[in-house]
Amino acid sequence: MVNYIDETISALADPTRRRVIEILLTGPHRASEIATGVGVSRPALSRHLRVLRNARMVDVVLSEDDARERIYQLRRDRFLALRAWLDQVESFWKDQLESFQAHANRHGLDDQE
Amino acid sequence: MSLADSVIVSVDVELAPEAAFRVFTEEIDSWYRKDRHTLFDAGRTLHLMFEPFAGGRLLEVYDLSRNEGRELARVTRWEPGRLLEFTDNHETDIKVTFDAIDTGTRVTLVHSGFERVAEPERASVRRYGWTIVVEWYTEYVSFSGQST
Numbered sequence: 001m002v003n004y005i006d007e008t009i010s011a012l013a014d015p016t017r018r019r020v021i022e023i024l025l026t027g028p029h030r031a032s033e034i035a036t037g038v039g040v041s042r043p044a045l046s047r048h049l050r051v052l053r054n055a056r057m058v059d060v061v062l063s064e065d066d067a068r069e070r071i072y073q074l075r076r077d078r079f080l081a082l083r084a085w086l087d088q089v090e091s092f093w094k095d096q097l098e099s100f101q102a103h104a105n106r107h108g109l110d111d112q113e
Numbered sequence: 114m115s116l117a118d119s120v121i122v123s124v125d126v127e128l129a130p131e132a133a134f135r136v137f138t139e140e141i142d143s144w145y146r147k148d149r150h151t152l153f154d155a156g157r158t159l160h161l162m163f164e165p166f167a168g169g170r171l172l173e174v175y176d177l178s179r180n181e182g183r184e185l186a187r188v189t190r191w192e193p194g195r196l197l198e199f200t201d202n203h204e205t206d207i208k209v210t211f212d213a214i215d216t217g218t219r220v221t222l223v224h225s226g227f228e229r230v231a232e233p234e235r236a237s238v239r240r241y242g243w244t245i246v247v248e249w250y251t252e253y254v255s256f257s258g259q260s261t
Contacts, residue, residue, distance in 0.1 A: 100144045105127050
């Protein structure tokens, strides 16, 4: 368990791998697209992708157009925690602003006069 | 899947922008929902207030005689009737704009700064962004370590 966390953190500690994650946050990409986006050679990228796969943060899927082509995507479950957190932030502010709205419409007109 | 890099929420109120800004700031104690999830110490908080200037604090006031307590956020921009910005204790940014519309004011809140996942340059300047994500990640992995 501890080793697994260490593995994850160290996988994320590298700037190139964080760039890979950034690209994959926008959706699945071909290895060639990732290499171009990150600005590294294909062999270098392969090493980084291997680390991310070993850390179980990235999956390989096969292209529908071309079964030989590898497409990489983030493992959704690994990022659901982040998504859930953002949803919580949104619902927190929605609550607060609705309360502000109710208060402003109830009492605010007094201020304006 | 994609992840938004900010949270945006807006409401319309039946007030002019100047009044909406004033109610938002001066009367925050009257409208802000206060409980143990939204405050550090709901039990001790007597009052919530903005110090009305850039550099001022959003305070949980524990001592009414001195208006002192715990800082919830720090005001970075204070432009009455237009714009309020503050930075919370996690160093994330909250920007509130007040735009005139036919029926009053549209108040839009943008909360950002928590998703600098892959910006190493920025992470070195604002280290917290990356640190926070790693913390969430670590927590998440701790909880879900059994899954494959």
